[in-house]
Amino acid sequence: MLSASRISLHYGKHLALDGVSIDVGESETVVVLGANGAGKSSLLKAIAGLLRPAPGARVNLAGTELVGLPAHRYVELGVALVPEGRGIFGDLTVAENLQLGAYAKPARPHEARQRALVLELFPRLGERQKQIARTMSGGEQQMLAIGRALMSCPRLLMLDEPSLGLAPIVTSELFTALGRIRETGIALLVVEQNVMASLAIAHRGYLMEAGRITGSGTADALRDDPAVQQAFLGAVTPAPFTNGVTP
Ligand code: ATP
Numbered sequence: 001m002l003s004a005s006r007i008s009l010h011y012g013k014h015l016a017l018d019g020v021s022i023d024v025g026e027s028e029t030v031v032v033l034g035a036n037g038a039g040k041s042s043l044l045k046a047i048a049g050l051l052r053p054a055p056g057a058r059v060n061l062a063g064t065e066l067v068g069l070p071a072h073r074y075v076e077l078g079v080a081l082v083p084e085g086r087g088i089f090g091d092l093t094v095a096e097n098l099q100l101g102a103y104a105k106p107a108r109p110h111e112a113r114q115r116a117l118v119l120e121l122f123p124r125l126g127e128r129q130k131q132i133a134r135t136m137s138g139g140e141q142q143m144l145a146i147g148r149a150l151m152s153c154p155r156l157l158m159l160d161e162p163s164l165g166l167a168p169i170v171t172s173e174l175f176t177a178l179g180r181i182r183e184t185g186i187a188l189l190v191v192e193q194n195v196m197a198s199l200a201i202a203h204r205g206y207l208m209e210a211g212r213i214t215g216s217g218t219a220d221a222l223r224d225d226p227a228v229q230q231a232f233l234g235a236v237t238p239a240p241f242t243n244g245v246t247p
Helices: 040-047 071-077 094-101 105-121 123-127 138-150 168-183 195-201 219-224 226-232
Strands: 002-011 014-024 029-034 058-061 079-082 156-160 187-191 204-209 212-218
Touching: 002 040, 014 029, 014 040, 014 187, 014 212, 029 040, 029 195, 040 079, 040 156, 040 187, 071 079, 071 105, 079 138, 094 105, 094 138, 105 123, 105 138, 105 168, 123 138, 138 156, 138 168, 168 187, 168 195, 187 195, 195 219, 204 219, 212 219
Parallel strands: 029 187, 029 204, 079 156, 156 187
Antiparallel strands: 002 014, 002 058, 204 212
8 A cells, every 4th residue: 555665854954764664555554653753753744745755765655656746646646644733724613624624636526425434433523513623622623633634535544643632531532433444444554652552453563763663563563572662661670679778
């Protein structure tokens, strides 16, 4: 489905991505794990065509080369990004936000079908169709952002920190919905700080550090990897027993 390779990206002199290559298979859910500043958001933006990578990069979606195309063509060809901070239109209603999500030409004929899918996944959006988006709770706004992205009929849906700032119960609802989106066959590429929840819905994952991919594996293998546990799950090696005596 997605084959992104040799993606390098500079912000001025700072090299934020250094030859990153990742793949997402058809109907596959892939998570990218990394510390703050590792380059995860930059990677998603480069794959979405919002940032232009250095020459030599390739972003191939189901056989079509995307690098060099304008960003709206990425959307038309099936790439959707739910950015960190959601990117919904705060002054518009829920219904208007969803309608705008289907703005891309290939998505327009499927607007009714996609809306039905979105409202089935997120029934609360159905009850709140006339509500102004910025008056919704953080969790509801995140659901709307994902719903809006789904309206564009994506083949690849990318989510940047979808659970950021959400209460645990809302996060759990969100991951249940992501699991259901996964079952619809849409390929998902997710950046998340919530490592356990994201690995629970992922097939595979990549580890990112300082703009490079430093590891990859199945979700099960990553979850069991002591290095991953130490880096992301706060696992600590017990201190040696000192019998109360500080050396
Ligand atoms: P976080 O988890 O904190 O969102 P991240 O892994 O998504 O981090 P990026 O946001 O991609 O990381 O940032 C990668 C590096 O590029 C960081 O060092 C960041 O400071 C830098 N960077 C990101 N955006 C810009 C920008 N617009 N101008 C300059 N530097 C930037």
